[in-house]
Amino acid sequence: MADNLPDYIPSLDLADFRSGDPARKAQFVKELGDAYQSIGFIALKNHGLNAEETKALYADVQEFFQLPDPAKQAYEVPELAGQRGYISKGKEHAKGRNTGDLKEFYHVGQEVAGEDPVKDQYPANIWPQEVPRFAQSTMKAYRTLESAGQDVLRAIALYLELPENYFDDKVVNGNSILRPIHY
Incomplete structure (x- = not known):
């Protein structure tokens, strides 16, 4: 098996x-499926987050993590078991280890609009007042x-010879998180 692994991460x-170009789309689907079967992951570019948005995101996240520990800990809510807000250093540890990781992170999750009943299952996001642009x-x-993830799932569906929108209804208001991490 190891002899069949590529020596690079497919990008x-x-x-x-x-693109709307059937040939480009088909090539993407093939390369994605082949990569997931051979190595299990890819690097993805042109996912939609432009350089300016990425720079703003990093600046806001960095500004939060530079706050004093007591200020950050005000956004740590133990009752949420880490589902939203700040999680301080040492709370997570590697599998099989007792020593806590030297990382802190912040969880931002799904905000459900409308009347979807799943709305009641997700805690509200917690926004740090010290960084007004963070939210x-x-x-x-x-x-x-x-x-971008939804489009990747559509490509996977096509690779598996399923209808392109096969996964769409399965991921509406999905329970995913954005997790900025600071080591």
Whole structure:
């Protein structure tokens, strides 16, 4: 098996899938499926988050993690078991290890609009008051990457010879998170 593994991480361009060109789309689907079967992951470019949005996201996340520990800990809600908000250093540990990881992170999750009953199952996001743009930049990234993920699932469906929208109804208001991490 190891002899069959590529010695690189395949880098795919989501613009090919979204192009409207059937040949480019088919090539993306084939390369994605082949990569997932051989190595299990890819690098994805043109996912929709542009350089300016990425820069703003990183700046806001960095600004939050530079706050003093007591300020950050105000956004840590133990009752949520890490589903939303800040999680301080040492709370997670590697499998089989007792020593806590030297990382802190922040969870931003799905915000359900409308009357979907799943809305009641998700805790509300927690927004740090000290970084006023944090909610805007993280939710922009969340929504953009969620859309990219939906297109990747559509490509997987095609690779598996299923209808392109096979997974769409299975991921509406899905329980995913955006997790900025600081080591």
